[in-house]
Amino acid sequence: MARLLDKVLIDPKVPYSLKTDGNLELVFYGVGSMFAERPLRQTGFLLCKGDTHIMVDAGRTAPEALVDATGVKFTDIQVMLPTHSHPDHVNAIGEWLTWYRYIGIPFLKRPRPITIIGETYMPILWNETLRGGVKYNERIEDGRKYLNFGDMTDFIIPKFKVFQPREVLEVDFGGIHLELFRTVHVPDSSGGWEDSFISYGLVVDDHLFISGDTRFDRGLLQMYERQSSAMFCDVQFYPAGVHAPLNDYRGLPGFVKEKTYFIHYSNDYHRHDIPEFGGWAKQGVRYIFG
Ligand SMILES: [Zn+2]
Structure with missing residues (x-):
């Protein structure tokens, strides 16, 4: 069974390569809540394995937090979830798409960026968040003044696995195998x-659990706690x-507490x-699984 093999602190002066020797690696560029101040900044992370990388979430603080914690430039990210x-979680994504376009x-002849997003959430994110800033094309092409989501990015669309006990x-x-x-x-x-x-958390390669934003949800933890090598969980300090x-x-x-690491926490x-827990998830640390 896969387990957490090592934790290695990144020196941001030597940028993280976004590649691994084949092991799955998890790197948080931020571990704080929406209102967390430096150095925690807003929670978001990288998943890397072999030549593949995925950035999960990019809020207001993500571009600076990413380079400060890992040395990686926001525009070096090719894949967003x-x-x-x-x-x-999403306020910097319009900027990321605009840079590529x-x-x-x-x-710079970079390939088109890739967004991993389900069919239900795709129009919500575009219509309610991104479109207001991103749809205005800098030039009229094919008679079209306005851009759509597909003009900005390619998509990887996860498919339904089950609806119950939850989608x-x-x-x-x-x-990388992802369950959302x-x-x-x-x-x-x-x-x-x-x-x-609509809000998602992740299980990566059937063993790495990251809760996403959630209220305390015993049923969710029970779905995955036996198979998980580590569980990175949303936390707050009030009821x-x-x-x-x-x-x-x-x-x-x-046995659950000892493999639970907290994310999305506040400065206090x-x-x-x-x-009794695994600890506070730390920024700029390569959590290496194998
Ligand atoms: Zn939230």
């Missing part, structure tokens, strides 16, 4: 994933709300002792 439409592809999508991309499961994030009154705004309270995690079985995290 947005989990949900909150600003701390007007600089990366025509002048799970899956896709194989570049040697729906989470229970907003509104705080939703009764389950069906009446929550209720739309994230998962630390105190709720304290009731988990020991050091006031909370978590010796």
Whole structure:
């Protein structure tokens, strides 16, 4: 069974290569909440394996956080996977698409960028978030003034795996197997994933669990806790709300707690002792699995 083999701190002066020797690597460029200040910055991460890389989420702080934590330039990212439409997860994506269209592809001969996104979420992200800033073409081509999502990026579209006990999508991309499961994030009154705004977490290669933004969801953890090598989980330090309270995690079985690492935390995290857990996920660390 796959396990967490090593944790190696990146020196951002020596940019992370976005390649591995074949092992799966997870690198957070940010580990904080939407309102976390430096150095945590907003949660987002890279998945790398062999020659494949995927950046999961790009909020307002992502371009600077990425280069500060890993030495990687935001425009070196070729593949993006947005989990949900909150600003701390998608606000930099329009900028990324625009760079490719007007600089990366025509002048630097870079291949088209790739967005990994389900069929249901695709029009929501385009129509409600990206289109307002990105649809205005710099020139009229084929009589068209306005651009659509497909003008900006190629797509990899995960397919439905199961609907119950919750919707799970899956896709194989570049040697990485992704499962995207729906989470229970907003509104705080939703009764389950069906009446929550669309939001995903991930299981990578059937063993690396990253919760995405979610309220505490015992049923979700139970779906994956036996097969997971490590579980990176959303946390907050107060009850209720739309994230998962630390105190709720304290009731988990020991074998789950010891492989649970927290993400999306606020700057006062050091006031909370978590010796029974794996720890706080750290920026710029290569979590190497094998
Ligand atoms: Zn969110």
